[in-house]
Amino acid sequence: MGKAAVRQGTLALMVLQCLDVLGPQHGYGIARRIEQTSGDLLSINHGTLYPVLLKLEQEGSIASDWGVSENKRKAKFYRITRAGKKQLRAETREWQQTSGIMARFLALREEAE
Amino acid sequence: MRPLRRFWKRLVGSFSGGRHEPALAEEIEAHLQLLTDHHIAMGLSSDDARRAARLEFGHIEPAKELYRDQLGFPLLRNLGRDLRFACRMLRREPAVSIPAILVLALGIGAATALYAVVYAMWLRPLSYPDSQQLVSVTTYFAAYKIDALGSGDYGTWQGTRALGPLAAYNIDVAGLSAPGETIEVHRGQISGNLLDVLRVSPSLGRPIQPADDHPQSPRVVMLSDRIWREQFGADPSVIGRSTRMDGEAYTITGVLPPAFRMPGGQRVVLLTPLALRESWLRHGGAMKILYGVARLEPGVSIEQARAELSDRLAISRAQDPQIYRDDVSLRIIPLHDYAVRDSRSVALLLASAVILILLVAGANVAGLLVARAAGRVHEMSIRRALGASAARIAGHLLTEGLTIGVLGIAAGLAVAFTLVALLPRIPSVGVDVITLNPSIVTAAIAASLLCSLGFSLMPVLPLPRLRVRRALVAGELALSLTLAIAATLLIQNLAKLNSIAPGFRVDQLVTASINLSGTRFANTPNELRRELRRRLEATPGFTSISFADSLPPSGAGRITAFSRAGRPLPDAYRRDRVVVRSVDSDFFRSMGIPLLSGRTFTERDQSGAGLFAVVNRTLADRYFAGENPIGHQVDGDGNPWKTIVGVVADTRNDGLRNPARPEIYLPLTAEPARGGGITRRSGVVVVMPTAGDPDAAATMFREHLRAIDAGLLAHVQTMDEEWRGLQSGPRFQVIVFSGFAGLALLMACTGVYGVLSHMVVLRRREIGVRMALGARPVDVQRLILREAFLLALAGAAIGLAGAVAGSRLIESLLYEVNARDPLTLASSSAVLVALAICASLLPAWRASREDPAQTLRAE
Numbered sequence: 020m021g022k023a024a025v026r027q028g029t030l031a032l033m034v035l036q037c038l039d040v041l042g043p044q045h046g047y048g049i050a051r052r053i054e055q056t057s058g059d060l061l062s063i064n065h066g067t068l069y070p071v072l073l074k075l076e077q078e079g080s081i082a083s084d085w086g087v088s089e090n091k092r093k094a095k096f097y098r099i100t101r102a103g104k105k106q107l108r109a110e111t112r113e114w115q116q117t118s119g120i121m122a123r124f125l126a127l128r129e130e131a132e
Numbered sequence: 133m134r135p136l137r138r139f140w141k142r143l144v145g146s147f148s149g150g151r152h153e154p155a156l157a158e159e160i161e162a163h164l165q166l167l168t169d170h171h172i173a174m175g176l177s178s179d180d181a182r183r184a185a186r187l188e189f190g191h192i193e194p195a196k197e198l199y200r201d202q203l204g205f206p207l208l209r210n211l212g213r214d215l216r217f218a219c220r221m222l223r224r225e226p227a228v229s230i231p232a233i234l235v236l237a238l239g240i241g242a243a244t245a246l247y248a249v250v251y252a253m254w255l256r257p258l259s260y261p262d263s264q265q266l267v268s269v270t271t272y273f274a275a276y277k278i279d280a281l282g283s284g285d286y287g288t289w290q291g292t293r294a295l296g297p298l299a300a301y302n303i304d305v306a307g308l309s310a311p312g313e314t315i316e317v318h319r320g321q322i323s324g325n326l327l328d329v330l331r332v333s334p335s336l337g338r339p340i341q342p343a344d345d346h347p348q349s350p351r352v353v354m355l356s357d358r359i360w361r362e363q364f365g366a367d368p369s370v371i372g373r374s375t376r377m378d379g380e381a382y383t384i385t386g387v388l389p390p391a392f393r394m395p396g397g398q399r400v401v402l403l404t405p406l407a408l409r410e411s412w413l414r415h416g417g418a419m420k421i422l423y424g425v426a427r428l429e430p431g432v433s434i435e436q437a438r439a440e441l442s443d444r445l446a447i448s449r450a451q452d453p454q455i456y457r458d459d460v461s462l463r464i465i466p467l468h469d470y471a472v473r474d475s476r477s478v479a480l481l482l483a484s485a486v487i488l489i490l491l492v493a494g495a496n497v498a499g500l501l502v503a504r505a506a507g508r509v510h511e512m513s514i515r516r517a518l519g520a521s522a523a524r525i526a527g528h529l530l531t532e533g534l535t536i537g538v539l540g541i542a543a544g545l546a547v548a549f550t551l552v553a554l555l556p557r558i559p560s561v562g563v564d565v566i567t568l569n570p571s572i573v574t575a576a577i578a579a580s581l582l583c584s585l586g587f588s589l590m591p592v593l594p595l596p597r598l599r600v601r602r603a604l605v606a607g608e609l610a611l612s613l614t615l616a617i618a619a620t621l622l623i624q625n626l627a628k629l630n631s632i633a634p635g636f637r638v639d640q641l642v643t644a645s646i647n648l649s650g651t652r653f654a655n656t657p658n659e660l661r662r663e664l665r666r667r668l669e670a671t672p673g674f675t676s677i678s679f680a681d682s683l684p685p686s687g688a689g690r691i692t693a694f695s696r697a698g699r700p701l702p703d704a705y706r707r708d709r710v711v712v713r714s715v716d717s718d719f720f721r722s723m724g725i726p727l728l729s730g731r732t733f734t735e736r737d738q739s740g741a742g743l744f745a746v747v748n749r750t751l752a753d754r755y756f757a758g759e760n761p762i763g764h765q766v767d768g769d770g771n772p773w774k775t776i777v778g779v780v781a782d783t784r785n786d787g788l789r790n791p792a793r794p795e796i797y798l799p800l801t802a803e804p805a806r807g808g809g810i811t812r813r814s815g816v817v818v819v820m821p822t823a824g825d826p827d828a829a830a831t832m833f834r835e836h837l838r839a840i841d842a843g844l845l846a847h848v849q850t851m852d853e854e855w856r857g858l859q860s861g862p863r864f865q866v867i868v869f870s871g872f873a874g875l876a877l878l879m880a881c882t883g884v885y886g887v888l889s890h891m892v893v894l895r896r897r898e899i900g901v902r903m904a905l906g907a908r909p910v911d912v913q914r915l916i917l918r919e920a921f922l923l924a925l926a927g928a929a930i931g932l933a934g935a936v937a938g939s940r941l942i943e944s945l946l947y948e949v950n951a952r953d954p955l956t957l958a959s960s961s962a963v964l965v966a967l968a969i970c971a972s973l974l975p976a977w978r979a980s981r982e983d984p985a986q987t988l989r990a991e
Contacts, residue, residue: 045162045163045166046159046162046163047162047163047166047167050163051170064188064189064190064191064195065163065167065188065189065190066160066189066190066191066192066194066195067190067195067198069156069159069160069195069198069199070195070198070199070201070202073199073202073203074138074202077137077138077141077142077145077202078134078135078137078138079134079137080134088162088166090165090166090169092162092165092166092169093158093162094159094162094163094166095155095159095162102134106134
């Protein structure tokens with residue numbers, strides 16, 4: 020089995036979750052974390068992360084500041100805002116609901132067969 | 133909240149103009165560095181680590197592009213870029229952009245100003261609340277050409293199911309006593325319910341009410357806002373105060389709102405109640421001329437109102453004297469249509485001119501843009517090759533066109549504001565208020581934008597360019613020919629009107645019409661005449677003054693049925709109407725009306741010793757064909773018969789355009805004729821031929837009049853002014869149409885010039901080959917001129933068709949000019965063809981100067 024591509028719309032949720040758990044992170048850190056969490060099953064082009072970060076920032080879910088990375092390089096650090104946490108909670112609930120329903124549906128099909 | 137916030141951020145981001153770029157690059161670089169560090173730590177060489185980092189990050193440029201799309205709205209971002217590019221192109225190619233903007237500015241400016249005139253004449257809504265329910269109620273007396281409501285009908289047509297209360301009004305001139313002088317003002321005499329029907333409330337005081345509208349009621353008056361400010365110092369305490377008018381005291385009850393106009397569109401200075409006697413309000417007696425207004429009841433159509441009132445009309449007619457019965461028809465039309473009835477045909481014609489001029493300007497700019505697009509085929513193919521989508525290029529061309537459009541509109545509005553400021557300086561505009569209000573400006577901008585969109589699309593559409601340009605130019609030629617024909621017809625019309633002989637002296641003649649009502653001469657006009665004659669004859673410069681009760685050419689005078697002694701009078705009231713005018717013995721000499729046979733009046737006739745009449749030639753020809761009218765008796769139906777003693781030449785006695793009516797002159801002081809007929813104006817009319825300056829004479833006359841009685845009001849003017857006044861409308865039409873036709877022709881000629889220059893460039897190779905094969909320059913010139921000739925012919929054909937189709941629009945304005953006059957149509961077309969050929973001379977000459985060797989080598 021090859022690496023799965025990231026489904027549309029889920030990347031934003033992953034970014035928010037990451038920032039909520041890990042605290043402020045730069046883009047590289049977020050990308051790494053997503054890959055690691057998925058057990059390297061998920062492959063993302065790191066470049067695709069930036070439009071998502073911009074969108075979240077425009078929506079006010081995350082905020083950013085320039086800082087210095089662990090290897091002493093200048094990098095932009097993103098952190099989750101209060102609005103972002105609220106959005107994360109809402110979307111998590113929604114996602115769990117959807118995946119629960121999907122799981123049940125898929126099980127149903129197996130039973131029917 | 134979140135989508136809104138994002139929308140706002142993106143909107144702002146659309147115009148960031150690349151400010152984010154350094155930060156984005158830095159962030160990506162930092163990311164790549166961190167990735168590289170990671171791979172180095174994993175044991176790769178620095179080069180390999182960098183390569184691996186690149187791989188993991190993915191393509192940088194597409195990521196950046198995605199980022200940019202997120203940052204703003206791509207459409208807006210492209211627009212911004214296109215706009216910047218368009219502005220750059222406009223600056224770089226002033227040869228295209230400046231003429232385009234100029235043409236648009238002139239076209240839009242002229243069209244907008246004209247539209248403002250049309251609006252003021254025709255489209256402006258009435259200022260009354262729910263004015264679409266208001267209707268004008270009149271009856272048309274065909275024999276007298278009077279469109280009015282008889283007082284008897286007004287009195288008896290109340291309480292219909294279709295209409296609310298029927299209100300009536302009339303407009304006359306009254307003398308208002310102001311501090312130190314008496315001023316002549318227009319007064320609206322209104323029924324007590326008129327303001328209620330119109331739903332007009334006074335801005336101060338109370339309105340005129342039904343209780344005021346009786347002959348016995350205390351006299352009340354309402355002031356217009358303007359006279360209240362000018363004569364009464366805008367003093368709120370005038371309410372309840374007394375003012376004098378025509379020698380009577382009136383109590384001021386209220387002040388009208390500033391925008392108030394009478395239902396017919398007239399402005400008045402005062403309103404007083406009609407206060408009609410009971411006998412006027414019934415049928416079977418004398419009739420007073422009024423104009424009716426009413427509101428349709430909710431849900432009632434105008435046809436229902438017509439049907440119901442037609443029945444009433446039938447009943448009324450049966451009770452009326454015979455004279456009012458014939459040829460009377462009911463007219464119920466929306467009040468707005470009634471208020472604009474006189475200007476409708478002019479307004480329609482002007483409105484079509486607006487559209488034509490806008491189309492010509494649009495076609496012209498479209499031609500320019502198409503030409504430019506043709507010159508940029510190379511540029512476009514490079515852009516396509518570099519990956520620009522067709523839509524993107526179309527958007528780009530569209531933006532360029534619209535940029536020109538917007539600049540043209542801005543400049544055009546400036547032109548329009550200038551024109552609107554200048555228009556009232558033309559003395560004969562005939563519309564009192566021409567303004568550019570927001571609705572006019574909005575309409576102008578919308579129409580111009582639509583037009584701009586049209587011409588911007590032209591280069592984008594996948595059409596053969598030269599053919600499109602040819603079609604555009606042919607269209608321009610056609611439209612301008614239509615305008616030019618209209619202008620030519622109107623010029624001919626003016627010339628015809630100018631050539632009308634009045635039949636009386638126009639130069640060196642001052643006339644005065646004195647209003648006697650409410651003055652001490654009201655019942656003794658002869659006393660005033662004697663006094664005036666005594667004073668004026670003692671004044672140098674006044675040669676032979678005379679008096680009358682009315683004057684040509686305005687159609688005033690008494691109009692009555694013709695009767696002749698010794699002839700049976702079968703159907704008494706079906707006969708022609710003749711003008712009856714009372715004049716003194718010097719009248720014909722003073723007015724310069726030649727005597728054809730017999731004699732005019734003598735002093736003895738004036739004393740009433742004999743009942744004599746002088747008739748005009750039309751009357752003599754019509755009723756005494758082949759006979760000598762002298763000695764016969766006329767105008768004796770219900771009156772004593774009068775014996776004809778002389779025949780004089782015709783005068784224009786029924787307005788400028790109409791042929792002379794039969795006319796009977798009676799001695800001024802003889803017993804006035806009775807027995808029906810309609811008198812439109814009364815009072816003392818003075819005719820004063822002058823040796824010197826007529827204006828000075830008019831001033832002197834006013835001084836004499838004031839010396840006799842400061843309360844006397846007179847309308848003094850030179851006959852020249854009055855006669856020219858009748859031609860002012862046609863003169864205005866000529867000014868407007870000549871201007872616009874000239875503008876359109878100019879634009880069409882630049883169009884011809886442009887398209888032929890374009891063609892010469894495109895056919896350079898062909899021309900080179902022809903010349904190399906021995907064609908002489910004159911052959912090449914003929915080639916190009918032939919093209920121009922064909923274009924002009926096509927344009928002329930379409931334009932002629934348009935002119936013929938539109939001829940009905942203009943016909944009603946013309947006097948003895950045929951709107952489809954073949955000579956006019958042919959000569960205008962010939963001029964158009966000649967102009968088109970002139971415009972192509974330069975391109976033709978240029979083509980013939982091409983060096984064949986050079987052009988062939990260049991290919």
